[in-house]
Amino acid sequence: xxxxxxxxxxxxxxxxxxxxxxxxxxxxxxxxxxxxxxxxxxxxxxxxxxxxxxxxxxxxxxxxxxxxxxxxxxxxxxxxxxxxxxxxxxx
Amino acid sequence: xxxxxxxxxxxxxxxxxxxxxxxxxxxxxxxxxxxxxxxxxxxxxxxxxxxxxxxxxxxxxxxxxxxxxxxxxxxxxxxxxxxxxxxxxxxxxxxxxxxxxxxxxxxxxxxxxxxxxxxxxxxxxxxxxxxxxxxxxxxxxxxxxxxxxxxxxxxxxxxxxxxxxxxxxxxxxxxxxxxxxxxxxxxxxxxxxxxxxxxxxxxxxxxxxxxxxxxxxxxxxxxxxxxxxxxxxxxx
Numbered sequence: 312x313x314x315x316x317x318x319x320x321x322x323x324x325x326x327x328x329x330x331x332x333x334x335x336x337x338x339x340x341x342x343x344x345x346x347x348x349x350x351x352x353x354x355x356x357x358x359x360x361x362x363x364x365x366x367x368x369x370x371x372x373x374x375x376x377x378x379x380x381x382x383x384x385x386x387x388x389x390x391x392x393x394x395x396x397x398x399x400x401x402x
Numbered sequence: 403x404x405x406x407x408x409x410x411x412x413x414x415x416x417x418x419x420x421x422x423x424x425x426x427x428x429x430x431x432x433x434x435x436x437x438x439x440x441x442x443x444x445x446x447x448x449x450x451x452x453x454x455x456x457x458x459x460x461x462x463x464x465x466x467x468x469x470x471x472x473x474x475x476x477x478x479x480x481x482x483x484x485x486x487x488x489x490x491x492x493x494x495x496x497x498x499x500x501x502x503x504x505x506x507x508x509x510x511x512x513x514x515x516x517x518x519x520x521x522x523x524x525x526x527x528x529x530x531x532x533x534x535x536x537x538x539x540x541x542x543x544x545x546x547x548x549x550x551x552x553x554x555x556x557x558x559x560x561x562x563x564x565x566x567x568x569x570x571x572x573x574x575x576x577x578x579x580x581x582x583x584x585x586x587x588x589x590x591x592x593x594x595x596x597x598x599x600x601x602x603x604x605x606x607x608x609x610x611x612x613x614x615x616x617x618x619x620x621x622x623x624x625x626x627x628x629x630x631x632x633x634x635x636x637x638x
Binding site: 329330384 | 506512
């Protein structure tokens, strides 16, 4: 079964996000006065062929721990969905 | 007596490898070889250096992909056997990513790439990398990085403090470790950090860029000379 994993990597809440802070200031300069917080992270889409959903989840978790995120400063969240064969990634 | 042999790892995107090789070849007591990242032979080196640069284009996070290069398995074994490993700038980031040093590097708090001369205090002169430096001496060595903002949990910082793992700190020209002298936001003004055994050192400043007076400073030599002297003594 082909699964698509949508992975969000965010800086842990305790960590100052300088990039987010800079963007928030820029938004303020553009008169987006109601913006109170901006956090910037990474979004990764990954397709993998696994026999079951728990197995796919397990492999994606492993990839997040080993390479995709750095547990010292980042958290990750995973969403999994089944990809129908012949379906385009964008759909 | 045979020369002290420095092995300098070349990752795709390393750009301080040749500068470091040049410096290590310039001391009468040492020589340098370049170690390709796909090799798994350290060529009987006495010291391994992970040089500065942008290994794998800094994709994902600085150092995150370089840690899986074949040569890194050997470097990790070499370090765990107690042999000296020095990571400079991007090399420091690789050492953190592969777990030889504890902590992580974040983007500088200004979110700018910073390239300038800084002052450094040697907080621990009892290591094989720093024994030729006087405790009260203030070094001038340049930094050049975008991600040098050292981050770690309070427990990890406490651990580093208790084990004297903080080796270099950014300071002002009087040697005071103050916030104004902190270029990137690093906790404790950390510029150089070791493991508990003190055989692995990560350094954000570039000592290889401060080894000739024409470059404005020769303070970087003291780090190379410390390594060479200690290894010669260990061999005798």
